[in-house]
Amino acid sequence: MVKLTKLQWLVCFLLASILGVQAQTDKPVVTIRTQLEFGSAITLYPKTESYDIPISIDFGDGQLETKNIDPNASGYFSKFEGTVKGEVIKIYAPLTKLEADELKITSIKLLQQDKLKYLSLKKNLITKDQLDLVGAPSLETLDLSYNKMSSFDFRPFTALKVLNISHNESVGNILVEGLEKIETIDLSYCDVSVFYPVRLPNLRSLDLNHNTLMELELGDNYPMLSSLNVSKNELTTLNLSKCTELAQLNCDSNAMATLDVSANVKLVRLNCAVNKLKSLNVSHNTELTGLSCGFNDGISALDISSLGKLSDLSCESNKIDFLDLSNATYLKRLNASGNELAFLDFDANGGSLQFVDVRDNKNMTACSINFMFMTLPVHNGRAWSANLLIKGCPGAEQSDPSKIEMQSEDTPWILDVRGDQSATCDQVPIKIIESKNGTMSLTQSTNKYGQEYRPITDKAYIGRLIKAEIKANEGYEFAGIKVNDKLFRHNRFVISEANSTIEPVFLLPSILTLKAKKGHDLSIAFTVPEGSDGLTIDWGDGVRMPYNISSTSLTRLDHKALGETIKIEGEIKHAMLDSYPQVGDFDNDLQGIEIQSQSKLEILELFMNPGIKKLDLRGCPNLQELNCEFCGIETLDVSNLVELKTLRCSGNELRSLDVKNLVNLEDLGIKKNHISEMDLTANTKLKKLEVHTNQLSDIKGLDKLTELEMFNASFNNLSNIDVSKNGKLTALYLSGNQLEKLDLTNNTSLVSLHFDRNKIKHLDLSKNINLGAIHCESNGMTACELNDFYFTLPQHKAIPDYQQNFTLFVKEAESDSHNQAEKAASLIASLKGWKVNYEGDGTGCNEAYIQILPAENGALSLLKSDGGEVKSGDKVKVDTPLTIKAVANEGFHVKHVRANGKNIEDLTIPYVLKGFTVFQLITQQGTAVWVPVEENIFGISNHTILVNCKAQAVSLYDLMGNTIYKGGKEDSYRIEVEPGAYILQITNNQNNMRAYKVIVE
Structure with missing residues (x-):
């Protein structure tokens, strides 16, 4: 046997540990990084498929702790406790479930966790970039609430059924397209502004409360949706028509003016409080047990008579004056405070009532409170504090608590105010x-x-x-x-x-009857008065269909005409029944209309329905706007429409129209009819008047229309017109009449003027300093008359967003009474900033205007042969010789005198006048040549145009109209150019423009 040294034993031990850990990495593993302090306790709840499968955890020191956990165990018996020994913790086992909540986890990575179905990581510090779930493709439940997540793509996890990513403040949206098994999504308390519509066929619960949604498109994407929470967002509308399985809806604290729940017949609980609702129809929601609609803009009527299962009703802070409790057998709690109720009757309650709040109902007298007391059932349930609240009602202090006969000592009704029984209710x-x-x-x-x-x-x-x-x-x-x-x-x-x-x-019932072509596609839109229950429509087959209609914005209804008579029942505020054949999205092509008892109707639009032909307006006496243009109408009686402000009836067959009763009229359009007489004496509020293309020879009462801003009387038979009292006119159209004279001296606000195709030879517009567009074609003006007209023109004033190439139209292509524009001196108008549509050569008149530009550094004068001085603005006969005297101020000398931009070579020889001429003195000081022109000064030196003034805009064009330079808002300008002739335009800070012809030598 070989004996090993201590060092060899240590090496062997470390090698074995490394190889052991390495072997573990080839198996399913969960890697967690945490910010928990070293030495702190940590508890995890991991599970596997079987007790026989061990779970090993490395708590950060490379050592494995192993435990077997019963997959059916819970609580104490399912936890795996340890101590944090390092920043990275690893779990080795093929897990089916893992709970790792509130552990300050910053990242997690799953490897080969194919069997993991449940993962809870709530209340940690995980970010999008530190979440790696790729190794767990079978996840069914995932809880990432209360983390640091942002938007995330969950589409790879097709087995997901429950997803909770709530309370992640940076989550703006998530990708869930294709998750056909998902049943629950919780995105509450995030920053979701858009929830993109994708089809999720098994989604049953969607929670989006406390976000920033401004719209939510549901459509038919969620056919199984039974619970929807969108409270505390910024929604203005919510279309639930396809959510027929909806049982719970919470949409409180939004900005919705209307809510249609007629299609949601399975609703059990509805919370739509704190919105802008003025009406709420729940007659179809017979399964409701809980309804909260308090704090709206003033719901005035609430019909709960069909809600036989209702147990909890909160409708506080509205304008409700009646609650029908005759079917509220199971009602337990009622909060109707802050309304306008005069009484309540609990006679039908079966003994379930526990709490009633009717505080601050200003119509509740002591006697009606006593009656309510008489109808109360025995209180149901224990009571330790006030459960019958009447404070703030006018009769609370005088009411009689003894009228509560149905009392119980153990479960009493306890009042917040005990009256003194002083009221007499005989x-x-x-x-x-x-x-x-x-x-x-x-x-x-x-x-x-x-x-x-x-x-x-x-x-x-x-x-x-x-x-x-x-x-x-x-x-x-x-x-x-x-x-x-x-x-x-x-x-x-x-x-x-x-x-x-x-x-x-x-x-009489409020009915609007339309005559239509059977089988024709109709597209009509309505609003209804506040508090209305909506409209009921029979599309022609005898079936009455109810519709919830907004009171604040148009609700469009598209339907096929199932018969020739369409009957619309209910009060209407705005009816849009227009047609746009061949050019618009819809063509109703109505054949007639009947209006019965529509006293709330304010706006009626019938544009382009030529089959209507007759219009009886007696049923809508409070109409404010009527558009019946191009409806084939021959007679129109508006005598009862005293509230009418806008009347548009152009393009009909009218031969007369009496508007003397329309004293509130502001906008009248009757163009393209056959009207020969018009009396507007009573219509003193008119601001816009369009009567063109009629047969008018006189318009009575124009002098009374002092508020008139736009007047179009073109193409009539007018030979005389007086607009001297219409001082607010900005647009005047008088084309195609028989006018020979026109006085616009008092119309100084005019911006646009059309008087073409008349017989006007002379018109002084010098006072009309706001003019920016003029049409004067075909008045038969001679060149001399046109020159006079040009000379009286004011300086052109630009019109914002003006689209045409020219601002002064003096000649049209075809006419029997052309102006002699080709021989008139259009330069007179051009130098005032007008863009004339026909440039004349100035040869058609034997008299010519003289213009002498001011000279600050000298003086220029013109003398006739008899010694008489010619001043700027004088007319002089053509071929008249003029003696030119030019004098420069001290320090300057005369460089040139120019006539129409050309230098006069010899000032000792009289200048022979040939037509309109602009004389200009150019002085020189040193090497700089200066041309002073009124308040704007420009000079020319060494092929450079110098503009020495502050200006809003400076533009330079060649004589062909090509732009050479554009600039603005500088103290001075230097424009380098080649020798030649140019037009310089300078616009000052008052938006006044001057144009000058400049010659650069």
């Missing part, structure tokens, strides 16, 4: 007012428990429930009961004082 006289449109009979509780009802005719108890039996005449609907001029929209009420008048209200 019978008092009443007056019933009959209606010709229906009948009403009244009954009231007469015994002390409120359970027996007898007819009443002339007397009633204050505060006790009165029930009305209603029968409406044919064609009418019950709208409510008016008590002392206050309308209750239901058949149960209380009175609060003697001599109350009680009157039933019956109205």
Whole structure:
């Protein structure tokens, strides 16, 4: 036997340990890195398929501790305890389950863990980059909640059924496409702004609460979804129409104005509190046991009469004035505080009631509180604190607690306020007012428990429930009961004082009937008034289909016309029934429309339905906007629409239109009709008026329209028009009339002007300093008249986002009354910044305008042969010789005098005028040549144009219109150019532009 030294034994031992660990690495292993302190206790919960399979753990020192764990054990018997001896911990075993929670784990890697199905790593420090799950392809349950994760791709783990990645603040989204087995996803308390729609056919629970979602597309991607939590997000809409298996929905604390749960008939619990709902229809949700809809924008009506299984109702802080509890047999808890209830009747409760909160209902009198007391069942369950809360109701202090007859010493009703019993609730006289449109009979509780009802005719108890039996005449609907001029929209009420008048209200039902082509595809959209229950539509086959419709944004409905008559029942606020044949997404091609009792209708859009032809508007007296353009209408009576602000009825067959009753009208469009007379005397609020392409020879009342901003009367028979009182006009269109004169002196706000195709020869626009676009073609102007027009033009003012190449149109391609633009001096307009659509040579007039540009460093004057001085702006006959006198200031000398940009070679010879001429004095100081022009100064030196001023924009073009330079917002500019002629445009900080012709020698 060979004897080994101590050193040899040590080497052998270390080698054996290394080989042992190496052997372990060839087996399934879980590698964990932790920040737990060395020496601290650590507990893991690993399991394998069988007790016979050992689990070995290296707690950081290279030594293995081994234990066998029963896979069916739990708690104490399933844990593996140890002590942290290093930063890296390894588990050697083919695991089926592992819980490693709250261990400060920073990374984990799974190797050959094909049998691992359950992995819990919650409350650790794991990041996306330190999570390696590739070795566990069979994972079914994964809990990564409360870590440091960010977005992650879970698509490789196709066996996943439960995924919890909640409370990871950096998770913006996860990839789960293709996980057809997944049943539960928890992404709550993350930073999810978009949850991309992917088909997950077995998903049953989706939790996205406490995120930043602004929209959520569900569609039919989750056909098995039964639980959805999207509370505390930023959702404005939620489409649940395809989620027919939904049993629990929590969408509280969002910004939704509407919520349609009509398709979710399996709902058991619904929480939609703290939104912006003004109505909620739960009539289809008969399985509901819990409903929370408090703190909305003011739900005014809540019908729970069909909710026979309801046990918990919270509807606090709304505007509800009636709760029908006649079917609330199993109700346990009710919070209806902060509403407008006048009474509550618990007579139908089967004895399950435990808690009632009606605080701060301002219509609850002492007598109606007493009636509520009389209907309470025996309290169910132990009670140690107040369970019947009435504080803040006007009658709380005077109520009578002794009316709570159904009491129990062991389980009492405990009030937060005990009244002093001082209220008097006797019978008092009443007056019933009959209606010709229906009948009403009244009954009231007469015994002390409120359970027996007898007819009443002339007397009633204050505060006790009165029930009305209603029968409406044919064609009418019950709208409510008016008590002392206050309308209750239901058949149960209380009175609060003697001599109350009680009157039933019956109205014609609100119906909109459309005539359509059978089989035609329809696309129509609506909004309804706040508090509305939505609309019911018969698409032509006799079947009435209910729809939830938004009160804040249009709800579009697409359906085929199943018959020729489409009947829409319910109050409508906005009806969009437009058609866009061949150019739009829908073509309704309606053949007619009938409006009955639509008093809430404010906007009606019927654009491009030429089959309508007739329009009776008596059923919508409060209409504010009407668009019936291109509907083939021959007559239109709008005399009852006193609230109308916008009327668009262009493109019809109208021969007259009476708008004298439309005193609120702001926008009137009646173009392309056959109207010959128009009286607008009463329409003083008009801002926009379009009457073009009619047969008008006069428009009465224009002088009253002082608010008018846009006026289009083109293509009529107008020979005279006075717009002197319309000082706010910015756009004026008078094309194609018989006008010979036009005075726009008072219209200084004008930006766009069209007066082409008239007979106007002279028009002074010098006061219209905001003009940026003019059409004056085909007025028959001579070259001289056109020159006069050019000369009175103001400096051009740019129009933001103006798209056309020209700003001044003086000639069109085909016309019998052309302006003589080709021989007029268009340069006059160009130098003011106008882009003229036809450049004239200036040879067509025997008189020419003279313009002398200011000269700061000298003086320039022109003299006729008789010694008379010619001033800038004067007209002089062509061929007139002019003597030029040029004088430079001290320190300067005269470099050149230019006429239309060309140097005059010899100033001693009189200059013979040939047409419109701009004279310019150029002085020189040293080597710099300066051309001072009004407030903007530019100079020319050594092939460089110097602009010595602050400007918003500086542009330089050659005479062909090509851009040479563009700049702006500098103190000065240097533009190097080749010799030649240029147009320099300078725009100052007031957005005024000047244009100059510049010659560089």
